[in-house]
Amino acid sequence: MSKINTATAFSQTLFSSVAGECRAVVEATEAGVIAGLDFIQPEKLLSSDSGQEAHAGHWNIKVQDGQWVEAGEPLIEVIGSATELGITEDYIMGPLGFASGIATRAKVFQDACPEGLTISCGGWKKLPSPLKPLLRAGLVSVGILPRLVDGDFVYLSKNAVLLLGGVGEAIAAGVAMQHGPVAVQVKNVAEAEFAVEAGAGVIMVDTGALEDLAAVHERLSSLGCRDEVTLAFGGGARLEDLQVIRDLGGQAVDVGRDILNAPLFDLRMRVIPE
Incomplete structure (x- = not known):
């Protein structure tokens, strides 16, 4: 017996004596940004153990992705039987809480971002596959890029460079793909110049050391090629680093754990007494 079927059957048995229609609201218990609404599906049907369809009730969604909400603000109204309300709670809180937590934290970075700098969060590779779409939804809702730069490009990580035989070979392979500019990770000035x-x-300075970013910017500027490339920075970038990164010539920054470690957005589902 699947966990979904078990939960459905349990709810049906537990609430079998409750007649009529019930109503509940999902509320924010803190202020923040809503994201992930595409991942909650009020029309979804769940199969019960008896083979009959168990509806999740009727949902009235009162907010939009990217919307700022205050503590106590109702987000979703749920109307249905007691069994349906019992089932629904399992399908709203998780997706909405995770994506909205990411969005709320990402907005702090976006609001602090200086002009001329773009922020991405490419650490989605480190998350379990089921969470990646929710992370992306949270980022996009506030304008944070899910990839290093906007538009088509070919990204070459350190491992890709090693697998392809070196920086030169890797860049040649990336250019041959004809999928936009090639982005490559470098550790020092010599690698950046090459x-x-x-x-x-x-050019992605991925050392996490601001002095490396400054040195690469200075060298490329002295070569007169600074306008030809986008200079990016990554490796533990923090909120307080954003202005410094821009001042040192950075045009794009990849933020990892400071966004990925966002706490879940706190929600509650409250049944409204008749």
Whole structure:
């Protein structure tokens, strides 16, 4: 017996004596940004153990992705039987809480972002597959990029460079794909200079050391090629680093754990007494 069927059957038995229609509201218990509404499906039907369809009730969604809400604000009204309300709670809180937590934390970064700098959060690779779409929904709702730069490009990680035989070979392979500029991770000035000469369009200083970013910017500027490439930075970037990164020549920054570690957005589902 599946967990879904078990939960449905349990709810049906537990609430079998409750007649009529019930109403509940899902509320925010704190202020923040809502995201992930596409991942809650009021029309979804659940199969019960008896083979009959168990509805999740009727949902009236009162907010939109990207909307700022205050503590106590109703987000979703749920109308249905007691069994349906019991089932529904399991399908709203998780997706909405995770995506909205990401969105709320990401908005702090977006609001602090100086002009001329874009923020991405590429650490989705480190999350379990089921959470990746919810992370993306949270980021997009506030304008944070899910990838290093907007539009088509070819990203070459350190491992990709090693697998392809070196920086030059990797960039050549990326250029041959004809899928936009090639972005490559570098550790120092020499690697950055070589990458630009090899045809890279995005230089990613991925050391987490601001002095490395400054040195690469200075060297590329002295070579007169600074306008030809986008300079990005990553590796433990923090909120307080954003202005410094821009001042040192950074045009894009990848933020990882400071967004990925966002707490769940706190929600509650409250039954409204008749």
